[in-house]
């Protein structure tokens with residue numbers, strides 16, 4: 001039996017102060033459950049509403065691609081500068097120190113290598129293992145217009161259902177086939193399908209024309225994928241344009257880990273994403289930080 005409340009202090013019920021109703025800062029997420037919102041708040045900074053996610057999951061179909069040959073040596077040191085980390089369970093378990101408390105967005109699809117048809121993916125992680133590894137979100141590719149479009153969409157709806165069961169958000173990545181047109185019309189279609197079918201976050205590519213229509217017509221947060229390595233100022237300009245046109249941050253890989261100075265680059269991107277630094281200002285910061293790398 002608990003002890004009786006014997007305090008002589010007058011009880012305070014503050015009857016005249018209504019209890020605060022906490023709104024939620026992320027687009028389309030107000031109706032989600034507490035655990036899901038809490039995980040999203042670890043990925044997206046509640047102050048800026050944005051994230052800088054570092055994507056290093058490329059090995060799941062590409063093997064040891066340039067910059068990711070030795071993740072322990074080249075990438076683990078820059079992890080503290082990211083808001084969230086996207087990777088496979090294999091790299092997480094073997095290479096990332098469990099003392100690192102950054103939110104993990106776990107790659108949960110796989111199957112074909114770069115030698116085969118990439119859209120022929122299946123779910124490749126049991127939700128129990130994702131929970132065991134304390135992930136903040138789960139993720140997979142969705143191949144709209146691809147050869148195995150329906151399979152990849154159904155992979156996503158299954159992952160969304162598993163995530164909803166345990167309060168774990170799903171990030172859908174719009175994967176574009178080699179010969180497909182990458183324009184706003186395509187990305188509006190792909191992103192909207194992912195959100196309509198339940199994804200809580202969508203990752204997609206930037207397009208120079210009408211990217212704002214892609215973010216506007218998607219009812220959940222969009223994070224911009226980086227794509228092929230380009231010059232640092234170009235990558236910073238693309239990230240700036242994406243967030244100014246409604247992206248809730250970036251999920252970049254090669255433009256960070258293949259940069260001459262990855263630590264400087266991720267810090268410059270972070271300032272640009274969270275503090276709206278102009279691309280030229282972020283580039284200046286990159287050059288300054290690069291001197292010490």
Ligand code: R5P
Pocket residue numbers: 055056057058086173225226227228251252253254255
């Ligand atoms: C590729 O399929 C992976 O999902 C990557 O995470 C994604 O492409 C982002 O990396 P990058 O910025 O290098 O394109």
